[in-house]
Amino acid sequence: MKTNLEFLAAIKSPDKPEIPYNTLNLGPTHPATHGIFQNVLTMDGERIVHGEQTVGYIHRAFEKIAERRPFYQITPLTDRLNYCSAPINNTGWFLTVEKLLGVQVPKRVDYMRVMVMELARIADHIICNSILGVDTGALTGFTYVYQWREFIYEIYEEICGARLTTNMGRIGGFERDFNAIVFEKTKKFLKEFPPVWREFENLLSRNRIFMDRTIDTGGLTMERALNYGFTGPNLRACGLDYDLRTAEPYCSYEDFKFEIPVGTTGDTYDRFVVRNEEIWQSLSLVEQAMNKIQALEAGVFHADCDKYYLPPKQEVYKNMEALIYHFKIIMGEIDAPVGEVYSAVEGANGELGFYLVSDGGRTPYRLHFRRPCFIYYQAFPEMVRGQLLSDAIVVMSSLNVIAGELDA
Amino acid sequence: MEPISLETIQQHIDSHLSNGIQISQDAFGVFNCELDIKHLYQFVHFLYKDEVLAINFLTDLCGVHYPDQKNKEIGVVYHLQSMKHQLRLRVKVFVSENKPEVPSLTGIYGSANWMERETYDFYGVQFLGHPNLKRILNMDEMLAFPMRKEFPLEDPNREDKIDYQFGR
Numbered sequence: 001m002k003t004n005l006e007f008l009a010a011i012k013s014p015d016k017p018e019i020p021y022n023t024l025n026l027g028p029t030h031p032a033t034h035g036i037f038q039n040v041l042t043m044d045g046e047r048i049v050h051g052e053q054t055v056g057y058i059h060r061a062f063e064k065i066a067e068r069r070p071f072y073q074i075t076p077l078t079d080r081l082n083y084c085s086a087p088i089n090n091t092g093w094f095l096t097v098e099k100l101l102g103v104q105v106p107k108r109v110d111y112m113r114v115m116v117m118e119l120a121r122i123a124d125h126i127i128c129n130s131i132l133g134v135d136t137g138a139l140t141g142f143t144y145v146y147q148w149r150e151f152i153y154e155i156y157e158e159i160c161g162a163r164l165t166t167n168m169g170r171i172g173g174f175e176r177d178f179n180a181i182v183f184e185k186t187k188k189f190l191k192e193f194p195p196v197w198r199e200f201e202n203l204l205s206r207n208r209i210f211m212d213r214t215i216d217t218g219g220l221t222m223e224r225a226l227n228y229g230f231t232g233p234n235l236r237a238c239g240l241d242y243d244l245r246t247a248e249p250y251c252s253y254e255d256f257k258f259e260i261p262v263g264t265t266g267d268t269y270d271r272f273v274v275r276n277e278e279i280w281q282s283l284s285l286v287e288q289a290m291n292k293i294q295a296l297e298a299g300v301f302h303a304d305c306d307k308y309y310l311p312p313k314q315e316v317y318k319n320m321e322a323l324i325y326h327f328k329i330i331m332g333e334i335d336a337p338v339g340e341v342y343s344a345v346e347g348a349n350g351e352l353g354f355y356l357v358s359d360g361g362r363t364p365y366r367l368h369f370r371r372p373c374f375i376y377y378q379a380f381p382e383m384v385r386g387q388l389l390s391d392a393i394v395v396m397s398s399l400n401v402i403a404g405e406l407d408a
Numbered sequence: 409m410e411p412i413s414l415e416t417i418q419q420h421i422d423s424h425l426s427n428g429i430q431i432s433q434d435a436f437g438v439f440n441c442e443l444d445i446k447h448l449y450q451f452v453h454f455l456y457k458d459e460v461l462a463i464n465f466l467t468d469l470c471g472v473h474y475p476d477q478k479n480k481e482i483g484v485v486y487h488l489q490s491m492k493h494q495l496r497l498r499v500k501v502f503v504s505e506n507k508p509e510v511p512s513l514t515g516i517y518g519s520a521n522w523m524e525r526e527t528y529d530f531y532g533v534q535f536l537g538h539p540n541l542k543r544i545l546n547m548d549e550m551l552a553f554p555m556r557k558e559f560p561l562e563d564p565n566r567e568d569k570i571d572y573q574f575g576r
Contacts, residue, residue: 056545061531061561064554068561080525099436226465229519275465342468342487342496343436353468355487368470371488376523407545 016280021049028057032393034131035403039380039392046388049097051381055374059407066367068330071097071308073173075366079165081371082405084127085120086166087156087350095250097171098303100341105303106295109173110252115186115289116159116168117251117345118282123152124348125233125282126197128400132272133204135397136213141203155189158182170307173302183290189286194280197248201276211269218383218395219267227374228382232350234399237274238266244346266399273399292370308332330363343347349373349400371405412461412493414439419459423458425451426516427523432499448501449511455488456516460569466513471531473556480530481505486513503533512538530555 011368027038033038036057060113069077078089085145091113098105126149137230153163158181160168169175204210220228225238235242243260245253263270302309311322328334338360344353350372357366377399384392414433429451431441443451450511455463460470468487475481478504511519512535524535525544531574532553535541543550552559 055546056543059545061554064559064561224518227518229466229517242491274474287436340434340498341436342498344467351467353487355468355470355485357472366470366472368468368485370468374526375519378519 006170017329026392028054031315032135032396034397035401035406037394037401038404039404041097041133042391043389043394046099047259048384048387048389049145051375051384051392055377055406057407058403062408063367063369064329066340066364068363070334070362071336072329073332074364075169076165078369079167080404081369082124082347082349082352082373082402083164084174084402085117085124087116087120087168088124088345089352090099090166090168090346091117091251092343092347092352094169094355095345096341096343097246097308097336099343100336100339100356100358101171101305101308102337103303103305105173106300107252108293109302111255111289111292111296112174112178113169113251114253115158115286115293118289119152119155119186119189119343121282121348122193122279122286123149124400125154126277129272129275129279130200130348132214132394132397133200133210135394136210137257138204138207138210141200144290145196145200148189148196151185155182155185158185168311170302172305174311177299177301182300183294186286186290190283193263194283197279198336203317209340213252213391213394214249214269215267216270216271217356217387217391219265219270220379221266224379225266225376227265228379229399230350230379231372231376232347233274233278234266234271234376236261237263237270239264244344244351248344250345255292256285258285266329268394275344275408299339335360335362339376344370347372349402349405350376369408371408373399373405374408375400377401377406412495417495419462420458421454423453424458427451427531432527437445437496438498439495441497442500442502445501445503445510448499449513449516452486452488452499452513452540453516459498460488460494463488463490463497464492466517466519466523467496468514469525469527471519471555476487476504477502479504482508484510484527484533506531510534510538511536512541514538518542529553 022043023142024041024043026041027033027226028036038054042047066074066077075090075093076353078093079086083088126145133141155167157163160166201369219240222238222240225235239262241260241262258281261274263274311325315322316326336358339358341356342353346353352372353370356364357367358364383396415470418431425446429441431439433439455461467489470485472483472485482505483500483502486499501510510533512524522544525536527533528535528541529543530553
């Protein structure tokens with residue numbers, strides 16, 4: 001059997017026009033793209049000679065809209081970036097604003113944030129890995145683990161009332177304390193999800209068909225990955241142990257004990273394995289965070305910053321200052337300090353950064369989202385060159401490209 | 409992984425480059441520098457190759473529009489990063505609105521390709537040497553550069569919404 005490299009060498013040269021290539025449109029709406037983006041593939045038989053991506057089909061001008069919104073109204077925009085793990089985006093945005101304002105949040109809020117962010121990371125990785133199974137032909141595992149993603153959404157619902165686009169938390173903390181059901185459900189999740197996930201792993205990780213489809217498919221060396229701006233699990237699958245949670249700890253991640261899984265060749269199988277291992281690490285982080293929250297005094301769920309955090313409603317009716325701040329915050333009349341901030345969090349698919357320029361007004365002067373998958377999706381043609389069409393689908397799926405984040 | 413001080417960076421850059429680049433550090437620990445456009449490529453290339461500082465990762469690239477700065481209306485902001493020392497360096501260049509030409513970094517960073525296309529798409533910055541400089545998120549037929557401040561977000565003929573009361 002010929003290897004991929006031999007096939008690549010045998011691909012006909014484009015300056016021989018007598019040999020026809022086929023052009024294949026994969027997308028914009030195609031069941032295998034998992035989102036609205038298009039790939040125009042130049043095919044030689046079933047081998048890919050060249051691919052070109054077209055993105056922007058769901059561009060919603062978030063950066064422009066953000067220039068006219070007070071800070072708290074931008075949170076719902078961040079929900080819609082990587083909508084598979086919206087709480088991470090929300091928290092990333094709060095951290096950016098808190099950095100600009102100089103707000104120090106209590107430890108308990110940090111731990112609460114870690115708990116929801118790690119739950120979000122698990123939900124995101126469940127989606128990515130189980131859909132990778134679907135793309136290789138294993139639908140059952142996907143339907144089996146998906147109920148646990150639903151369960152995570154139920155926990156979100158208890159925390160903030162929403163499921164997908166969560167708008168969870170506020171600048172300075174959370175809108176309310178976690179109730180008893182949140183901890184109850186999280187305990188149930190920590191107890192009952194691991195055996196299910198173990199079963200799912202057993203289904204795929206040593207499965208002959210799955211391994212044949214994914215090993216040596218869409219690999220990238222670490223140098224190329226860094227050059228292409230890879231971050232997150234995709235970079236770690238190439239063998240670099242870079243994780244913002246340890247490199248630039250935010251939200252008191254330095255208080256937690258966890259490991260950073262890395263791969264070796266950066267192929268689809270490595271990405272799958274790295275994400276699996278991250279789920280186990282995140283489960284441990286959720287448990288640690290929950291214990292830390294419960295060890296601290298209940299009822300602390302926001303920082304003491306009355307200019308930016310809405311006062312309790314009872315106070316608004318009785319207290320003059322509370323009424324004033326309530327009005328000013330809702331109307332977006334609080335000016336932010338002048339400054340320039342870049343703040344990043346480890347999103348589920350890479351470094352999610354916010355570059356905020358404030359000129360002292362009530363809205364950002366400029367807000368730029370560093371969306372990880374917009375940057376690493378550029379590498380896709382190089383990753384699939386010389387490979388089969390069905391490999392391209394698997395590679396795209398394992399890169400975890402989310403259309404909402406791609407287009408902002 | 410050990411932190412590097414501002415003086416070390418400044419000395420290191422001065423000893424290798426002679427174009428008087430001044431680095432400063434802001435309150436959040438990020439290093440900043442503003443460059444003349446003709447030094448940009450050389451400076452970024454030097455950082456990319458340099459093994460001491462190892463600033464070899466392009467985190468982010470975006471444009472900013474300051475309509476009031478005469479002949480420096482459009483800024484391009486690069487966020488560079490050293491994973492070895494965990495430091496971030498923000499490099500800014502400013503160009504005139506009439507001739508927004510900036511050298512492309514695609515020769516150094518593969519990741520610059522789409523980010524430069526995005527900046528072109530929204531601010532009209534011409535990246536010289538870019539292999540495929542066309543719009544990426546907006547439609548190809550679009551005439552304006554929509555992130556510039558003069559481009560209105562809402563219908564300017566609306567009378568029911570008074571801007572100074574509600575947002576910018």
